[in-house]
Amino acid sequence: MEINNKTFTLALHRLHCYFVEENEYDDVFLKYNGKKIWPKDKKQQPIMMDTTTDLDVEIEGIKEGQQVVIELWDWDLLSPNDKLGTFTMIIENEPGQFSTDMARNLKETKKAKYTLDWEVY
Numbered sequence: 001m002e003i004n005n006k007t008f009t010l011a012l013h014r015l016h017c018y019f020v021e022e023n024e025y026d027d028v029f030l031k032y033n034g035k036k037i038w039p040k041d042k043k044q045q046p047i048m049m050d051t052t053t054d055l056d057v058e059i060e061g062i063k064e065g066q067q068v069v070i071e072l073w074d075w076d077l078l079s080p081n082d083k084l085g086t087f088t089m090i091i092e093n094e095p096g097q098f099s100t101d102m103a104r105n106l107k108e109t110k111k112a113k114y115t116l117d118w119e120v121y
């Protein structure tokens, strides 16, 4: 039996915002496996409608066939942060560049629309 130990790196390149959830802008951050992975040097990044934001995030050690779920959150000063939605990606045994639309968290989100550009290598 062949044992395949090859792992992949998942790079998150860009976050496109088509609609924000809050007025004017969302204060967003990304989580993976329960931990904040972006932005790296502050709590959150304000994002306005019709904008694209560079991410520069790499997640190493992804196995073939693995499902990766990235959560998009909105930071709030006076109430608990809101999970806007999730990006679910299946890492196949093939390098390439892809885009995934956010699946909205319907409990918290009524209009936010985001897409994530990512790459496997």
Ligand SMILES: [Ca+2]
Binding pocket: 022, 026, 027, 074, 075, 076, 077
């Ligand atoms: Ca907020």
Ligand SMILES: [Ca+2]
Binding pocket: 076, 079, 080, 081, 082
């Ligand atoms: Ca809130």
